[in-house]
Structures are given as C-alpha cells and as structure tokens.
Amino acid sequence: MNEQALKELLYKMADDQLILGHRNSEWTGFGPLLEEDIAFSSMAQDKVGQSQALYTILHELGEGEPDTVAFMRNADQFHNCQLVELPNGEYDFSLIRHFLFDTAEAIRFEMLSNSSYAPLAQLAKKIKGELRYHTMHANIWIKQLGAATEESIGKLQQSLETALPYALGIFEPSPYEQELISEGIFEGEVALQDVWLKKVEEVIGQTKLTMPDVASLTPAFGGRVGKHSSHLQPLLDEMSEVFKIDPGADW
C-alpha cells in the first residue's frame, strides 16, 4: 500500500474536520435559537472527534501524537481546504458551508466504507450514523430557509455564491489520485465531486435558490498543499494558545 498517498488522504480529511469543528464550535452559546445552538454544537463535537480518530490512525502509521499534530503545526503544514478556515460570518454562511461540506463528507465516507485500507473502512462504517444526522440537519435547514422569506433566500443565495468556489476546493486533486484509486483506498476526488454536485443540485432544486454554473467557477485550490487564506494562522494561534504555554505539560 502506498503509505504516502494514504497519509496525504488522512491528513487532509483530519485537518478539514478539525478546522470546521473548531469553527462551528464558535457558535456554541451564540446560536440563533436555543435548540439549534445545541444541535450545531453536537455536530461540531462530532467533527472534532472524527478528526481525532483520523489523527489516531495517522499516529499508528508513525506520525506524531494526535494532540501534537493538531495543536503544534503552523498553517502551511495544514492540508485542509480553504472552505473550512473561513470565518463563520452570519448563520447563513455557516449553514451553507455546513451543507456543502457535510454533503461531500458523507459521500466521501460512504465511498471509504469500501476502502481497501481496513482502519479507514471501519471508521467510515462507525460514523455513518453521525453523518446521517449531519446531512439530515443540513438538508432540512437549507430547504426551510431557502424557501422562506425574501430575506432568508437572499442571504442564502449570497452565501452559496461566496462559498461555492471554496467548496470546489474540497476536491483539489491529490498528487496520488491514481495510486489511491488503483489500490482501492479511495475512489478519488473526481468521482466524489460528481456525486456531490448531483446531491447539492437536488437539494437546491427543492428551494428557491439558484444553483450557480459550477463549470464557470474557479475553484479555490491550494489548501491541500498548505496554501491558505489569512484566516487559518490566527485560528491556529488561538486554538493552541493554552497548549503552547507548555506543550509538554499534561493539561
């Protein structure tokens, strides 16, 4: 098995989950209604938990301890797509991002449940239920707000247009696409994006939102190779502020 290829895949997935889980946790206590505050927080916890599970697999492959890997790297060492590092903005942006990202994530793990790499296939099967809830949550919200008031439709439409080029960055091709596919580890970003686009269009089609022409957009690539927006490093500095007081300490 091509370990380089595998690690690249694991890192980008883990980094995506960690950074988005972190971002989404910023809403805890500030949500638009009490019950949603609770629901959104649970999904943020799921994401951070999933990233921990992925870093643990990496650790078993010889990488550093999950805490060290998550809390001690700089932005240029992170492989997350830029979509997840963007600030939360208003709830419309956070929801659209949640919808676009989690739709992709659910399909990715669905594909990985058949992965030739057993630890990944096991993890994919285990968290299937969590992802089921995440996509159910995202779809219901987008359908509701995407067909409610002029204000909510307008806000969602604008956020959709802002987020889409970044969402395409999820599928930035890896240098190891062919290895991953031929070794049966993962079906590849192209296949993932195809299924994702159909799902997204299906949900958007049930709202009053207009799906932009994806082919005409320039994807925000770079995240997978450590090129990030100016938002990631401050996020990491904040996240590791206490940890770095004494990285060797037991907190």
Add this chain to the structure above:
Amino acid sequence: MASLGCHFLLPLMMKSLDPRVTRLNIPEGELVPKVPLDQFGTFEVFVQIKEGKGYRHEGIVHAPNIDMAFLFAKEQFSRRMMCSGIFVAETRNVYVTAFTEDKDNVYSHIVDNIPEDGEEETYEFFHLNKRGKQHSHIGSVPAKSHQHALTLAKSEFINGDPVYNVWVIKTSDILFTNEEDKIMWDTLPDKKFRDASDYRASDKIKEFKERQQ
C-alpha cells in the same frame, strides 16, 4: 477582607476576553429589548432508550415544524448514553383526559360507547401510571376519533393498575424515527468525553500527596 472586586477590574472598552465575543462585533450603544416574536410551536418528545423498551415522554422542544422538532429533539434529549428511537408530536395534537388520583382509574370516567361515523385511523396511547412521573407509550388503537379511541381502550385498562391521565395522539400526527435512520445513535456509547467515568484522576492525587511528603 478588602473588597475583592478589584481583582476583576477591566479597563473600560477593553476587548472581550473571549475572542469569539470580539468577533461578534457587538454594536455600541444602549441595550435595547429584542423585538418580540411569536413563539414557535411546542412539540412533545418521546424517547426509547433501547430497542424493546417503551417510549417515554422526556420533554418539549420549540420548533417551526415537525421535521425541525425532530432535529432539535434528537440532540436535546438523546445526546448522552443510549437511545434507539425518538418520536415527536405537536402539543396541540395531544388529546388529554382529566387527571385522577388516589387509585381512581381515569378510565372509569370514560363513557362506554359513543356513536362514531367516519374513517378509521390509528391512535397512540400514553399513560401516566404514577403522579409526578412521565407518560409512557402503551400502544395503539384503530378508532374514528380521539374520544372514540378512549372508549375502545376502556375495557382493556379499566381493571388494571390505575391510570391517572391519558394522552391520545393520532398516529399520523406523530413523526417516528425511520428504521434506516436509527444508526444516528450508533456512536453514542463511544462519546466518552460526555461521561463522568472518563475523568478519574485519584491516582494523580495520590501520587501528588506522596511527592509532598
């Protein structure tokens, strides 16, 4: 002891200690009451902790519709330990009998028979068997109205343990968990970080005390 508030004095207009609050960009100015809004509807939430066990009333959520009520109920009432299913029903659709007490079975106050026309549908029954406890799901009855369902259930429950209050909900007014969605609760037992048992540290205290000696 001197006034201890001084330990906490913050310079005026200092940015918040919470970076999230700083990012909220709270507008300057007077505190104004928020614009009153109509409250969302109320939904009753019933939880089954494990396959084979009955559904029990756990509380309410406010939501704009039943699909969102389910989303909200799932995290508010089943984010810990175990759950195998949830259902929600709008409070307006719950038919509530009178309350009784002192071994007085509420079914003895239900009329024996009422003539009913119309379509038969099923109705779900929830019993209160002890004052101060929650309503539990008992089963369902095909009937032509809530009241009709009660008269039909009477013969079955009149001689049993006293029932102090009954909720009757038309089955079609309840949102049940789909079979294929039940996997949503699969990883609950793994979420140890929400469990007190994951935070034992008595050995650390013991070691610390030994070091002090």
Add this chain to the structure above:
Amino acid sequence: MYGGGNTFEGIKSTGLETEDPVKLAEFEARIERGEKIEPHDWMPQLYRKQLIRMIEQHAHSEIIGALPEGTWITRAPGFKRKLALMAKVQDEVGHAQLLYGAAETLGKPREQMLDDLISGKSKYSNIFNYPAFTWADSCFISWLVDAGAIVNQLANARGSYGPYCRALERICAEESFHLKYGHHCVIHLATGSQVQRDMMQAAFNRWWPPMMHFFGPSDKASVHSEILMRWKVKMSSNDDQRNQFLDMYVPKIWELGFTLPDPNLRKNTETDKWEYTEPDWEEFKRVINGDGPCNAERLAVRRTAEERGRWVRKALLAPKTEYVAPLA
C-alpha cells in the same frame, strides 16, 4: 449552574387572604404528604409567581453561565479538553432549554422570558458577571461553580413542583460529568508544572470571593421565607448550602496544596460549621444591580445573538404551528 441569592426578594405581601381557603389547605396538605404539584393542579398565585421567578432565573443563569466558560471554548488545550469543554458549554444551553420548558408550564412563554433577560428585567446568578481571565479560571468554574450549583440543585430537586424537579434530575445527572471534568482539570494543573500550579492558585484567589457570594446572603427570617420553605419552593437556607459546599470541597482544594484567600476559613469542630470572613455583601449587591465587571458584556452578547438570529427565526415562523404551553 445556579446559586441562591436574589431569587426571592421583592415581595411585599403574600396575597394569601384572597385565595380559596379550602383549595389552599388541599394544596398544602399535598405538599406536606410529599407529593409533587403538577401544572394542572390548583396553586396559589404567590406559589406560581415565585416559581416562575426562580425557574426563570435558573434558566437565565444557565444560558449566561455558558459565556464565562465559553471564553475558553476555542482555546482548550488538547483533544480531550476541547471536546469536553464544547460538550459542557453545550450542556449549559441544554439546561436552559429544559428549565425554560419547566417555567413555561406555569404560563410564561419562553420568548417573554428571553425578552426579560435581555432587557435586564430578570436576574441571573451573580457569579457569571465575573470574567474568566485564564484557562484555570474556566477550570475553577467547571469544578467549583458547578459543585455549588449541584448543592443547590439537589436541594431544589426535592422541591414540590413536578416539572422543575424532573428537569433538575436530568440536569444533575449531566452535571456529574461537569464536576468530574472540572476536578480532573484542576488536578492536572495542581500536579503539573509550576506555571500550571501558579495559574490555578491565581484563579482560586480571584474566584473565591464570588464563590462565597454564590449562595446569597444569610436568609432573613420572615413570614415570606417561612411560607416558601413550607411550600417546598425554597429547600434549605443560603447559609446551610454554603456550609455544605465548604464541607464537601474545601478539603478537596486543600489536599491539592492550594490556599484560599481567607485567613479565617476553618471548620469549627465543636459546632461542625465552617467559619469564614463575612463576604462583602455590598459588592454582591452592586454587581447584581448591574455594576460588575462583565454585566454589560454578558447582556450585550445575548442581545447580539438574539439580533443576529432574528432573521432566521423570522424566516422559520410559519403559520403551521402555534405556541401553546407544554403539558408536563
């Protein structure tokens, strides 16, 4: 999280002379027998009013209590702490939801309670008007403020109002995680590096006075408080709760080698009661009345959250549903 304090002030007359004496006697006999009062039962106006006030303040304390610890939610060190703190702050919001639901069974809609919180009309636990300067402050809150809340909540869970007791049972079960988590954090700082220990000691120095305020001033003997005790609305005196807290937790603080900033703090072995320097109740009053270090920020955050969420709620409001009070 909640403490005693301001809950029962401000009632001039009991109004009992206007209540139906037969119904009042039945109501009191029921409580005397140890039964719970349920939403459909008859109850005196004073009972309803005081319970709404108490449960509402408790709910506000949960939602505001999410803020001081939330200060550290994005900075918790390591996965274990990060996940736990997210879950804990989430629980506080969840507790608010449960408690608002219990108060609603008495006839006050949640929106109205939230309005009263934001306008400053209703109070919440005073301790959340203090800032969490460091990670250790958040550990203090998780362990000891929650411990204080549990003392209060376990007492209230034996009270007379059914929906409140059921909400509290659920809350106390969840708080056991908070308490263990908080203690776990403090133990790790206590047994860690000098920097970690110093950070924790500083948090003890800062938070001890508000913690002593937490249970409120000594209860004044009055007809009013006597009635609330008889009706099992108030379950034990502020001083008793404070004493119980000190008894359970001061030894646990001392065993970790920390000091508390009160030279007079000791247990009197003859009376079996704790002695301490009288807390500064002038400061307590000043902070409760709005002049604490964080009052303005706490309310501004809630107000901003409500304002920023308004378009969401407006969009979701559909004529398909209609507000009614919960059943139980």
